[in-house]
Amino acid sequence: MRRFVIVGRHALASPDFLLDDLPGTSGRLDVLLRSVRAALLVSHGIRAGARVYLVLLGGPRAPRTLRFDSATAKFFRPDERSLATLARKVLAHDSASERFVEIKPGVALAAAGLAAVDEEIGAAPLVVLREDATDVRTAELPNGAVFVVGDHLGFDAATEAWIAGRDALAVSLGPVxxxxxxxIAVLSNELDRRAL
Ligand SMILES: C[S@@+](CC[C@H](N)C(=O)[O-])C[C@H]1O[C@@H](n2cnc3c(N)ncnc32)[C@H](O)[C@@H]1O
Known part of the structure; x- marks a missing residue:
């Protein structure tokens, strides 16, 4: 199972954004939804065994986390607007559970942030993507790793503390x-080549 965690520092944890202006009204949820596409969708299909956690830290309903799972996914389409429509329907749900509750096929919601991710991944090894780390091409990636990726602003202090507390391995995808x-697309290619 391939798992990714992406923390949206300002991404809205509520459905109060406009589909016609997603970047301008959602705290850049568009960045996160494109990441869902990159992690879960391939040409004409969906990857087997892939899961994405979007930790949403923006707005008064934060933190909340969306989980997209390829195993139970239905109606996942590659365009950003369709994914945003799906995310908005799930975020409109009032579930107060701090554990994940599936709201739509393949999309679950938890009323918690990294704590909900911790609860699910247990002691799985963490690998964080950083520009200034060991090259992924020479890195030995642990089995069952959970990959952590920053949003357009990188990581906030609390996420950095979480990463440090879990003793994450840092890898780079190259100099740019x-x-x-x-x-996520470059890393997925690397994992595909290694059949991981
Ligand atoms: C747009 S970048 C973040 C840039 C942000 N200004 C910063 O300083 O962290 C988004 C995320 O993609 C990942 N990333 C981007 N380029 C990378 C690279 N060359 N190697 C490893 N990770 C990379 C990192 O996790 C990064 O936080």
Whole structure:
């Protein structure tokens, strides 16, 4: 199972954004939804065994976390507007559970942030993507790793503390700082080549 965690520092944890102006009204949820596409969707299909956690830290309902799972996904389409429509429907749900509750096929919601992720991944090894780390091409990636990727602003202090507390391995994808979704696409290619 491939798992990714992306923390949206300002991404709205409520459905109060406009589909016609997603970047301008959602705290850049668009960045996170493109990452879902990169992690879960391939040409004409969906990857087997992939899961994405979007930790939403923006707005008064934060923190909340969306979980997208390829195993139970239905109606996942690659365009940003469709994914935003799906996310908005799930975020409109009032579930107060701090554990994940599936609201739509393949999309679950938890009324908690990294604590909800911790609860699910247990002691799984963490790998954080950083521009200035060991090259992924020479890195030995632990089995069952959970990959942590920053949004357009990188990591906030609380997420850095979480990463440090879990003793994460840091790997780089090369000398150029990429957009979050492109970083996930490059990493996915590396994992595909290793059949991980
Ligand atoms: C747009 S970058 C963040 C840039 C942000 N200004 C910063 O300083 O962290 C988004 C995320 O993608 C990942 N990333 C981008 N380029 C990378 C690279 N060359 N190697 C490893 N990770 C990368 C990192 O996790 C980064 O936090």
């Amino acid at each position: 700082s990429l957009h979050t979704d492109d970083a």
